[in-house]
Amino acid sequence: MFIAHIRESDNRIQTVKDHLLEVKDLAESYGEKIGVKHIAGLAGMLHDLGKYTYEFREYILEAVNNPEAPPKKGSVDHSTAGGKLLYELFHTGENIDRYKGIVAEVIGNSIISHHSYLQDFLNPDLESNYLKRVRDKELPEFDRIKQYFFKYVMNERDFHNYVDKAADELKQFLAKESSGNYEKQLMFLTKFVFSALIDADRTNTRLFEENKTNDHINNHEELFDIYYERLMRKINSYSKQKDACTPINLLRKEMSDQCDKFAERASGIYTLSIPTGGGKTLASLRYALKHAKLYSKKHIIFVVPYTTIIEQNAEEVRKILKDDANILEHHSNVIEDIDDDENQDGLISVQQKLKLAKDNWDSPIIFTTIVQFLNVFYANGSRNIRRLHNLSHSVIIFDEVQKVPISCVSLFNQALNFLKTYGCSSIVLCTATQPALDFVEHKLEINTDAEMVKNLDYVINAFKQVEIIDKATNETFNNEKLSNFIEAKISEVQSVLVILNTKSVVKDLYTQLKMKKLNLPIYHLSTSMCAAHRNKILGEIKDHLKEGNKVICVSTQLIEAGVDVSFDCVIRSLAGLDSIAQAAGRCNRHGEKDIQNVYVIDHEEEKLDRLKEIKVGKQVSKRIFIDISRDQTNHGGNILSMQAMERYFKEYYTELESNLNYFIPKLKKEMIELLMSNKKNSTYYQAYYQKNNKLPPLFLVNSYKTAAEHFRVIDDITTSVIVPYGGGKEIIAELNSNKTINEFTQLLRKVQQYTINIYDYEREQLVKNDGLVSCLDGKILVLKEGAYDKEFGLNLENDSQLDVSIF
Incomplete structure (x- = not known):
């Protein structure tokens, strides 16, 4: 035996x-x-x-x-x-x-x-x-x-x-x-x-x-039938509301109906360009559920750029579909994914239990990020790639697809082409600002006649709720000048949202505004705060907005994509046109007031040298602003017109052309060559022949391991840590006790709301200041209470005096 x-x-x-x-x-x-x-x-x-x-x-x-x-x-x-x-x-x-x-x-x-x-x-x-x-x-x-x-x-x-x-x-x-x-x-x-x-x-x-013969697997097709009925009941209820026949709501209904009809088409790669405030989430869900029913798809996967969007969209979908158990939020990998020790296989240690915990995206509806999606195909380790097979026979909706990191555009296109042709998946590129993904060398194989919404120019004009005010062409701002500008604006309107490009400048501006003692609520938002913390802050902000109270929010760009808030005035630090369009979508979002103002400023204190894509986007946008300021007829006189957006993406991709195929400086090679080159084009294959005077006895000569070791969706390596905020504190206590594999699975799903990602330099500082502890044989990292702050989240000094358990 x-x-x-x-x-x-x-x-x-x-x-x-x-x-x-x-x-x-x-x-x-x-x-x-x-x-x-x-x-x-x-x-x-x-x-x-x-x-x-x-x-x-x-x-x-x-x-x-x-x-x-x-x-x-x-x-x-x-x-x-x-x-x-x-x-x-x-x-x-x-x-x-x-x-x-x-x-x-x-x-x-x-x-x-x-x-x-x-x-x-x-x-x-x-x-x-x-x-x-x-x-x-x-x-x-x-x-x-x-x-x-x-x-x-x-x-x-x-x-x-x-x-x-x-x-x-x-x-x-x-x-x-x-x-x-x-x-x-x-x-x-x-x-x-x-x-x-x-x-x-x-x-x-x-x-x-677990002494089981098989998993209990829900009948996804049956679930999708139930979900579709529940969604349609919700959508039909809108028609009975007193404002159902306003032009905007009639247009929302028309676009939703178009998505429903479009779902009858065969699987492929399509675009959904509903403007901000047009009901994109429900329209794309309606397409996905109907298409899944008609074509027997196994999963519906929403892929978004930021975890904030996951939280909001998942909550919205849960409420409509009335199902918590079968909707998975996957923010990040809490467990470090390193090579196994083969000798451990066969014995069930804590390490093995964590490895075996269900983490394979087998849920019917999944919300995840673009980082996690790209990691499935290209990152090192076995935890990510385990999910790949469940991306086939799926409907995959990319929300705010223009946020795909520039270095990953070609790799992203190739993955989607594979899922379309071989994986029998249907893919929707969903955004108000479609990027020119067919402008790059490794093109996305978008279907012909791919746009779900008809008469886009008319739709964009109908949804115009704001005026973009150019304050970036002729002057610059620092935080002192900006705080005075905000003070002036909040005297004119009820609510102001400020979106800046870096966390440090956001934190400093927030501190300056607090010192002004304006006698009104001021909020700070950044990715240094865990999802549960951000959700609490957003909840309070929404309450103030609903009541018509005076309120100021200072945030990084995390708030500008998919977060359903509507301010009277938005101030956006100059960045890419897509970011400016998204920021504009947080102002007068539902057209509840006359045209409101979005001010674009050039912030002189932001250090963007390590944020190359934001820096280039800012430069390209500024050129277009200058052109319009010189001649109001350029680009239809609208910085967010389709002509301006097309010019923006073409110049943006051209300027970053050398980055599109994921160049690896250390190897002086592009990722595409390591993964996909044939023998004729492989420099390693030719060099092997020159060195050994014979060809390697191989059909394939690609370098999968080397490519994976060099792959990062973002340049800086980050590590997920659990924070002692609210329910996170209880989860930390539970992780340190002996659990079954199933209990670990449930905990790892719950913990997604209580994690943040830290950079290597932040990790080193936390270790130096005794703010970090590890549990489960070092597989999971946890912040100490002093290293988490009620206002700012992560506290590298580990000197927070607040009792985070009460937030």
């Missing part, structure tokens, strides 16, 4: 045979979604083949029998054998079948990597991490491993038939590629198979540990 796992509660054994066949079945069900059932199943069936050894059996028994003095962590490698078997059978000899050889590489890489991340086929040192494992590494018990596999798991004839089916699937998969760039699609296939394997392995291990 060879052992895969030993259950913690009763020491029951899961055999290697049972684990391999059960993971195979799960992986097959995931792979079937894109027509690669046998490719994914093969990875599942072979991934833990190396556990058919006496060495691993002795290790795991010794660890269970002597928990106080477990065996020394050695080199019990159980993840190489499956990849080695495929290489030996289908990648050696003179007449290698091309498709079976590629199958061996795609699946073999997934298998040898399932405790870390996909390996390089060829790395910058011109070596192959893949070949080192599957060709060069000696496994003392390999002959016995093969013998047991064919005896107990699948006989040789059936196995070869199974591989034949996998090779046929690969042929059909590659036949969809018209450009001939098979390496790009093989990269996505490898990542999809790896995702299916990781999720199948962890799901099966968790089910065994």
